[in-house]
Amino acid sequence: MKAKFVKEKALSFLLAFPAVILLLAFLSIILFIGIKGLPAVNWKMLTTSVQKGGIFESIVGTLYLLAGTLLIATPLGVATAVYLVEYAPKGRVNRIITQALNNLAGVPSIVFGLFGYVFFCRFLGLGISLLSGWLTLTCMVLPIIVRGSQEALRMVPKSFREAAEALGAPKWRVIKDVVLPTATPGLATSTILGVSRVAGETAAILFTCSVFLMKGLPSTPFQPVMVLTYQLYTLLVASPSVSFDRAFAMALVLLGVVVILNIFAYLMRVHYRKKWKW
Amino acid sequence: MEVVIMKAKIEVENLNVWYGNNHVLKDLSIKIPERKITAIIGPSGCGKSTFLITLNRLIDLVNGARVKGKVLLDGKNVYNPGIDPTDLRKRVGMVFQKPNPLPKSIYENVAYGPKIHGVKDKKALDRIVEKCLRVVGLWDDVYNRLHESAFELSVGQQQRLCIARALAVKPEVLLMDEPCSALDPTATRKIEELIRTLKTNYTVVVVTHNMQQAARISDYTAFLYLGKLIEHGPTQKIFTNPKNKLTKDYVNGRFG
Amino acid sequence: MHLEKPNFLCLKDKAEIILFTVASASILILFLITVFVFEEGVPAFMNMGLSNFLFGQRWAPYYKSFGAFPLLYGSLMIVFGSLVISVPLGIFTALFLAEYVPRWLGDLLKPIIELLAAIPSIVYGFFGFVFLAPRIMEFFDLSVGKTALTASVILSMMTVPTIVSISSEIISSVPKEYRKASLALGATKWQTLKSVVLPAAKPGIVASILLAFGRAIGETVAVLMVCGCVPEIPSPPWNYFEPVHTLTAAIALEMGEVPWESLHYHALFGLGAILFTITFIVNAVADLIMKKAPKGAVQI
Numbered sequence: 001m002k003a004k005f006v007k008e009k010a011l012s013f014l015l016a017f018p019a020v021i022l023l024l025a026f027l028s029i030i031l032f033i034g035i036k037g038l039p040a041v042n043w044k045m046l047t048t049s050v051q052k053g054g055i056f057e058s059i060v061g062t063l064y065l066l067a068g069t070l071l072i073a074t075p076l077g078v079a080t081a082v083y084l085v086e087y088a089p090k091g092r093v094n095r096i097i098t099q100a101l102n103n104l105a106g107v108p109s110i111v112f113g114l115f116g117y118v119f120f121c122r123f124l125g126l127g128i129s130l131l132s133g134w135l136t137l138t139c140m141v142l143p144i145i146v147r148g149s150q151e152a153l154r155m156v157p158k159s160f161r162e163a164a165e166a167l168g169a170p171k172w173r174v175i176k177d178v179v180l181p182t183a184t185p186g187l188a189t190s191t192i193l194g195v196s197r198v199a200g201e202t203a204a205i206l207f208t209c210s211v212f213l214m215k216g217l218p219s220t221p222f223q224p225v226m227v228l229t230y231q232l233y234t235l236l237v238a239s240p241s242v243s244f245d246r247a248f249a250m251a252l253v254l255l256g257v258v259v260i261l262n263i264f265a266y267l268m269r270v271h272y273r274k275k276w277k278w
Numbered sequence: 279m280e281v282v283i284m285k286a287k288i289e290v291e292n293l294n295v296w297y298g299n300n301h302v303l304k305d306l307s308i309k310i311p312e313r314k315i316t317a318i319i320g321p322s323g324c325g326k327s328t329f330l331i332t333l334n335r336l337i338d339l340v341n342g343a344r345v346k347g348k349v350l351l352d353g354k355n356v357y358n359p360g361i362d363p364t365d366l367r368k369r370v371g372m373v374f375q376k377p378n379p380l381p382k383s384i385y386e387n388v389a390y391g392p393k394i395h396g397v398k399d400k401k402a403l404d405r406i407v408e409k410c411l412r413v414v415g416l417w418d419d420v421y422n423r424l425h426e427s428a429f430e431l432s433v434g435q436q437q438r439l440c441i442a443r444a445l446a447v448k449p450e451v452l453l454m455d456e457p458c459s460a461l462d463p464t465a466t467r468k469i470e471e472l473i474r475t476l477k478t479n480y481t482v483v484v485v486t487h488n489m490q491q492a493a494r495i496s497d498y499t500a501f502l503y504l505g506k507l508i509e510h511g512p513t514q515k516i517f518t519n520p521k522n523k524l525t526k527d528y529v530n531g532r533f534g
Numbered sequence: 535m536h537l538e539k540p541n542f543l544c545l546k547d548k549a550e551i552i553l554f555t556v557a558s559a560s561i562l563i564l565f566l567i568t569v570f571v572f573e574e575g576v577p578a579f580m581n582m583g584l585s586n587f588l589f590g591q592r593w594a595p596y597y598k599s600f601g602a603f604p605l606l607y608g609s610l611m612i613v614f615g616s617l618v619i620s621v622p623l624g625i626f627t628a629l630f631l632a633e634y635v636p637r638w639l640g641d642l643l644k645p646i647i648e649l650l651a652a653i654p655s656i657v658y659g660f661f662g663f664v665f666l667a668p669r670i671m672e673f674f675d676l677s678v679g680k681t682a683l684t685a686s687v688i689l690s691m692m693t694v695p696t697i698v699s700i701s702s703e704i705i706s707s708v709p710k711e712y713r714k715a716s717l718a719l720g721a722t723k724w725q726t727l728k729s730v731v732l733p734a735a736k737p738g739i740v741a742s743i744l745l746a747f748g749r750a751i752g753e754t755v756a757v758l759m760v761c762g763c764v765p766e767i768p769s770p771p772w773n774y775f776e777p778v779h780t781l782t783a784a785i786a787l788e789m790g791e792v793p794w795e796s797l798h799y800h801a802l803f804g805l806g807a808i809l810f811t812i813t814f815i816v817n818a819v820a821d822l823i824m825k826k827a828p829k830g831a832v833q834i
Contacts, residue, residue: 104560236660
């Protein structure tokens with residue numbers, strides 16, 4: 001009798017180990033990059049041009065890339081989600097589109113890079129440019145935004161819609177005036193997660209939009225761009241005797257951005273879930 | 279509330295249960311006679327189901343539940359610190375309101391209990407499974423499809439399967455929480471017949487909100503109201519000539 | 535009387551038509567990817583024969599040798615290695631979080647673990663390159679730190695969160711009724727988990743493992759920086775202490791210098807087509823498993 005009890009307790013202790021290992025792994029990355037990177041990140045590094053050893057254009061380039069991708073992907077993703085949740089919640093069409101999205105979500109990012117190169121850069125003639133990057137990344141990030149948006153839309157209570165419908169509002173008005181505003185925090189969360197994904201992406205932009213070195217910032221979307229991730233990548237792969245300072249700084253900025261974005265999205269989700277416990 | 283009974287299998291002394299700040303069972307004392315069917319009746323929410331799960335310590339799993347008082351099984355308090363709840367539940371089995379077969383085959387459902395308590399021999403398990411399925415009247419329906427999923431059975435059959443499953447560990451007491459409320463009248467009748475046959479070997483405690491059912495199947499009836507035991511005695515007496523006015527009103531359908 | 539002629543999709547108004555068109559963009563994109571990647575990859579298959587390409591043992595583009603097998607083997611090898619680490623780690627962590635940890639703690643830990651998945655792969659690659667590879671080299675006394683083992687470890691860090699978050703979700707949603715039934719029969723918590731909860735959760739857990747596989751095999755940058763990029767099958771083949779090369783790393787490294795429309799170019803697209811096919815199949819199987827889960831098992 002006692003033995004069974006002891007065995008149960010022992011098991012619950014043992015089961016804690018894998019979780020602890022995971023947390024340690026997480027900590028080791030954060031600490032390693034944090035400790036080595038923090039001294040390297042300073043205002044000077046962030047604002048000096050890449051040509052002079054800083055990372056300024058990379059940061060701005062990343063922002064350009066993010067902004068454009070989101071401007072295209074968010075409306076597309078939200079519209080798709082609206083269609084799936086509001087107009088075709090069941091049935092064959094929904095299944096086919098959902099299936100396509102699931103498959104899209106599973107495509108490796110390097111394959112997106114190949115596709116982006118051959119389709120946007122070559123076939124559509126956009127060349128290695130911001131625009132190609134935006135379009136390629138949109139394809140890649142679409143499933144994430146659609147999924148997150150679907151969840152946000154589904155959380156809008158039926159009663160809200162019914163109230164508007166009972167007043168005689170046509171469907172698109174219900175969506176525009178009731179559903180979308182209510183779902184906005186959730187939609188924002190899914191967008192933030194999309195941003196995080198794009199910010200950290202390397203493989204898909206390898207041959208579609210980024211270059212290692214160029215003078216200044218792109219002035220039109222038809223020009224290529226310098227991006228943090230690609231910068232770090234070429235630094236480490238192409239130059240063996242690399243100035244680790246710069247590398248650590250970049251890694252830390254990337255890590256910091258991603259972690260902050262995810263924490264923010266999480267807090268938003270938690271906050272709005274609590275707030276709207278109807 | 280002195281009632282002359284035969285040997286008591288379970289004796290409850292001053293049982294008090296709280297869910298958080300909610301005082302759900304108030305100073306409950308009752309003796310459950312051995313090898314008889316005791317029905318627990320009362321309006322919804324009066325604590326009947328809570329009472330049941332204190333008898334097999336399933337209440338241990340409810341967050342925020344507090345238990346004070348004694349529950350004596352054959353004279354020993356089941357809440358003593360040295361008692362292992364899993365052993366207790368071998369002796370005090372339970373059948374739930376909504377049939378809840380395990381996601382396994384019919385055979386595996388019945389064999390599950392004996393297996394976890396150490397029975398390994400396949401032949402022994404086969405014997406136990408057949409015996410229990412016969413007792414509940416399912417054997418003829420399922421003997422040739424024992425390895426089909428339990429979910430293939432009708433709801434009434436599933437409930438009988440759950441009873442067979444409970445019997446397979448050879449309990450001394452069988453607790454039944456509104457066992458027929460999810461079933462249609464035909465299935466209900468079959469289960470009631472089954473319950474009546476069980477008392478030769480088991481002490482049965484049945485919670486029911488159906489008074490006619492209590493009158494049909496039980497030897498003793500206890501009336502619970504707002505967490506208190508109002509009256510307890512032979513079923514005949516409770517229904518034809520109750521001592522307490524509250525009991526009288528309830529069994530005559532004046533409330534609940 | 536105005537009878538609406540029902541069309542195939544039952545589109546009712548302008549808004550719906552617009553939204554439908556937008557929504558079907560995802561189908562279009564998937565279609566385009568398939569078409570273009572295969573279109574550029576097929577010339578390589580045609581040129582040397584599909585089986586020569588897939589099973590050829592020598593990947594030496596400068597010598598016009600395009601046997602992809604070492605790359606395929608390397609990819610599978612490190613993915614397998616990562617699963618060996620991440621599956622037990624992931625399932626037990628999921629079990630722990632879902633069953634043995636108070637709600638508030640679980641809600642705190644899960645996002646942290648999910649954060650592991652959000653870390654950019656270049657950061658993982660960097661970490662592996664600067665921290666892990668030298669440690670492994672020291673610890674096992676090897677001549678290089680960039681090995682299949684290193685790649686497997688990094689990959690497992692990246693994919694464990696997938697297994698943990700899906701599995702813990704699945705485990706939590708195994709109906710309470712099953713647990714109550716088991717406990718009422720006198721089973722201990724562990725017996726209940728082992729014999730009732732985990733089997734019911736099996737389809738979902740398997741699906742999560744498949745998804746982790748898909749993510750791992752498609753990983754490019756992190757792998758590239760720690761695998762060694764040597765397109766040879768280790769000897770013996772299960773030697774994880776040797777460097778390997780993968781489909782993804784080869785594409786990433788070589789695409790930049792490849793002349794447009796050359797055989798090398800098509801070969802890289804051929805690798806992409808192989809990758810695409812593998813992940814497509816893996817995802818389809820994962821979907822199928824979830825749909826065909828036996829009655830009583832838990833659906834996502």
